[in-house]
Amino acid sequence: MIAAPLDPVPLDAADPLGAHRDRFVGAETPLVYFDGNSLGRPLRVTGPRLAAFVEQEWGGLLIRGWDEAWMALPQQVGDDLGRICLGAGPGRTIIGDSTTVLLYKALRAAVAARPGRTEIVVDSDNFPTDRYVARAVAQECGLTLRWIEVDTAAGVTEQQLADVVGPRTAVVLLSHVAYRSAWLADAAALTALTHEAGALVVWDLSHAAGAVELALDATGVDLAVGCTYKYLNGGPGAPAYLYAGAHLIEQLDQPIQGWIGHAEPFLMGPDWTPAPDLRRMLSGTPPILGMLAMQDMLALLDEVGLPAVRAKSIALTEYAIALAEDLLAPLGVALASPRDPARRGGHVTFTHPAMREVVAALWRRDVLPDYRDPHGLRLGLSPLSTSFAEVAAGVAAVAEELQRG
């Protein structure tokens, strides 16, 4: 047993959000889940909701569903997501393709909006897909990648960005929360620096939205994308979202021009005319089934409010760090995330040379963290579905496996 002041029992008892955990499928099992930042648990309401959708909406409305309910869904759910999680006013967020496809379109649109500029800035620790897409877009558009080399236990600083942005920069692509270190970027400062150079910024919010408070409108962000299956609990492969600042929407020009991005989708005329609003960034028929689960989670996030979610998230990561200092540091484990919670997102990473084997052993005993090179144990602590007891059990299991190994 872990003794006070690290005893989880009083922490869970005092947690104002603790009761919400029971709303998630599997909360009653002893499994320790530290991967809610990769795939969030489903809410218990979601399964019956999907079955009812099939019976009543799809099966009942049939093709009429498009006119009566679904056509507006990418913008309606986008508006809800923007209001509840992103600090975005209506009309600036839309649900669409995968994160990769939306990122591709966002980068292409950003490059097109800065003709004559020759560089895309990206950091070395950005999520692999972000780096791949940035490279592919740079290559096909004849631009050069300009790399920011970052410490894998931290993230991009103002000074690092200031050193590389300039009149050649077309776009800066950054993650709001780094997928390994959980480094929480200073979005306001980095966006301002980018704008001073006359460039556009594209933020990847995948590891941020639903766990940290965002203020995209207030920050003057140009473009952002993110996935919905992490802290937004949309389900495996749920569709992603794209945000665009109000100042940019009418200029956005993207290459995948399908019927749903057309100004008049049902006109079916000879030419493609982009929708005047953010729908111009969509391409094919919206994935309606994939948008249902995230609506359930958005309703819960709306009920709780992001400030409370963020407070719980900080409490969970602080607790994990305190436990690790007590139980894991003596075994040679180091923190590979920012110690300052103001600079840290919803997960926390610890390193040890044996972590790859430790994570494999943990999985065999139903403790599910992530392994991330180099030597990283990543604990994703989904604020609404993770208890302090779960954190305590998981960190204790890590200590046991390290002692055993």
Place this chain on the structure above:
Amino acid sequence: MIAAPLDPVPLDAADPLGAHRDRFVGAETPLVYFDGNSLGRPLRVTGPRLAAFVEQEWGGLLIRGWDEAWMALPQQVGDDLGRICLGAGPGRTIIGDSTTVLLYKALRAAVAARPGRTEIVVDSDNFPTDRYVARAVAQECGLTLRWIEVDTAAGVTEQQLADVVGPRTAVVLLSHVAYRSAWLADAAALTALTHEAGALVVWDLSHAAGAVELALDATGVDLAVGCTYKYLNGGPGAPAYLYAGAHLIEQLDQPIQGWIGHAEPFLMGPDWTPAPDLRRMLSGTPPILGMLAMQDMLALLDEVGLPAVRAKSIALTEYAIALAEDLLAPLGVALASPRDPARRGGHVTFTHPAMREVVAALWRRDVLPDYRDPHGLRLGLSPLSTSFAEVAAGVAAVAEELQRG
């Protein structure tokens, strides 16, 4: 009542596939549904299956689902679709993004595979999105669109294609079944003509797959895409599929390079290396929830077999035409689809100057066909969920509305 030989009762009684209709949600209602070629009805098993997936797979496996079940799903479902519906061997079909996004990637890959060639051939009656995407790809790649002007009541003929393909042609983009006329293209002849010119062909199968028999491998097709929410009953906005001939897969190079198309998705290394197989055409995290409903329909199609489905489809469209000749031709209605069932897909279109108003009136009385310019009443007769009685009731309703109007 419609008298013999057009009485639907004995036709339904003798229909070997008639019993399957009850497997679909809403089959018990009096609604007449002629839009199964736009959005197929859900199967009754699909709602409970989705609920069970949320509880057991997503909620039970959590992140482990990717390793244990989902990572292979785009290829597994693709293989099933290929075998059951497309005449495609394993490894040649994959489930991915929307039809639009896959079409974009297919066209980009095809253009890249024919460097130095300067034209994309497309027909004037191809589906709007196909024309838009072809135009956008041509524009950004510096190619010219070469149009085949077709009769809206028919489709692309060998002679028409022969007149435009040549050494300048990079790609020919065609629909296997035309969305208005239901013209069933001679895919073997048109593919051979394209290949004689040294070009690649991309077939849009959206209005064909699940209703007509396809033989993509035997025909030597290069690339094909299609949606799954029409005759494959995948649900609103279900993900699309891409087929590539075995001769082409290793050469395919597409611009949206994300983690899931990487040779080693979990390596997360610095460079993007395309998967050696068709996974290279994918980009973002696969939409797992969106692939479940289509699996239910594929199981039914596998049980019944495409030859029987096609026979029922022909019987339904022949019956609709016979009824129209009896009831609608005297009112001035003309057939705008091929009269020869061998040249006709799973829907049938009739024209009359008043059709726009007629379709609006039909919708108000729960008879749901599509209106398609110019003056077209389109009856989509989904073979497994449409009865002869439904066709008779619908055509009689059209006659009533024309007489009333």
